[in-house]
Amino acid sequence: MIEVKHLVKKYGEHLAVDDLSFTLEKGQILGFLGPNGAGKSTTMNILTGYISATEGTVMINGHDIFDEPEEAKKCIGYLPELPPLYQDMTVREYLNFVADIKFVKKNEKRKMIDRIMRMTKITEVSERLIKQLSKGYKQRVGLAQAIVGFPEVIILDEPTVGLDPMQIIEIRDLIKELSKNHTIILSSHILSEVSAICDQVMIINKGRLIVSDTPDNLSQHIGGSKGLHLEVKGEQEAIKKALETIPEITKLEFDKNAKGGIVKLSAYSNEENDIREAVFYALSDAKCPIYDMHSTKMSLENIFLELTQDSPKPHASKNSNRLLRKNKKKDEDGIPAETAEAMNQEPEQKEEN
Structure with a gap:
């Protein structure tokens, strides 16, 4: 369905x-992290x-996004971090407008919307102006388009930016339902969300792929996935x-907040090893009595930090027979990646849902 090969983008x-x-x-849900x-x-x-690549290919349902943009874009629905909303339209007017852009058949449009x-x-807010909606509702209108x-x-x-906990659960369920067809x-900074709904997780750092695997298998890439949580009486050293x-x-993690002579820590090993x-x-033998010991697993948050902090510096892309795509479309040459990413980020709003 999606095939990306040797993608390079330079500013x-x-x-x-x-x-x-x-x-x-x-039918897969990919969690895209970094x-x-x-x-x-x-x-x-x-x-x-939306922007061109310097090098590489992107195939969407068999269509090259650069050579067949119209056919490829027909296969894509996109919710950017800053939803593309027309504030002076009502919700229904806006979705009608989007349906027209996507060439939805007139006899199917109303039922679909x-x-x-x-x-x-x-x-319940279909006849309200978008500018009058809370941030949470605006986010849901963006998802609808x-x-x-x-x-x-x-x-x-x-x-799920700007949504309350109940709305987040509803959107998670919707994403799972959508994945059937x-x-x-899915890109998210809420790692528990990614862990809960994604079939595959891909972590990138400095533009490079660090790891791609299922949520359950990610911890194996850092040399420790099976662990014990311990509470031990004695000196930490x-x-x-x-x-x-x-x-x-393979790894020891000590809790810095331990008190009363009790040291809390986690000890990790490979899946096949039982270290209890x-x-x-x-x-x-060290005269350090164990007060508690139970199995644990590294959280996705810890795995993410471990993989991104220790990842190697990006290497320069080597010239090869890959297609060099220059000037395929007018681009923002010379703009640093950090600036381009910042342009995509929604400013903080104090509005309540």
Whole structure:
């Protein structure tokens, strides 16, 4: 459904996307993660045809986004971080306008719009001006426009920004429902959200792919996925020294907030290793009694920090037989990637949902 090969984007001398390749099958939900300035928004703007690539190819449902932009864009629904809303239109007027742009058949338009408004829970505000809506409702209207026409590919950049907890759950359920018939790329800074709904997670940093795997398998890429949470009485240095004698332990994390002579920590090993017995005897020999021990797994937040902080510096893309796409469309040459990403970010609003 989506095939990206050797994607490169340069702003002057700055390399915003560096030799990025991945594929996504129909019905999958891809969580697209990376720190600010990693190149997420730049990549999604290229996938949607909003900006051109310096090098590489993007195929959407068999259509090249650069050579067949009209056919490729018919397959894409896009919600950018700053929803493209016309503030002086009512919600229904705006969705009618979007349906016309997407060439939805007139005899199907009203029924489709009514269905999409029910799906996104905006029917009750359908006759209100968009500028009068809260940030949460505006976000849902933005999601509704991405769904109009029911495109094969839906790309969502921070779809739950500004929503309250109940609305976030509703949008998660909607995304899961959409994935039955659509391929979805989801970018979010809420990592628990990504972990809950995505089939595949891709982490990029400095424009480069760091890792791509299922949420459950991500921790294996940092040398430790199975772990124990421990509460041990004793000096931290003595506990650390005792546990470092166990070769199966790949990582130790100490809780800095421990008090009362009780040290809290997590010890990680590879999936195939059960370290409980070795931990018991090592701490027993060190005269450090265990007050609590239970299995744990690294959170997606910890995995994300580990992978992005320790990732290598981006390398310069090598020249090859890949297609060099210059001046395919007028672009923002010379603009640093950080500026381009900042232009995509929505300013803070104090408005309540």
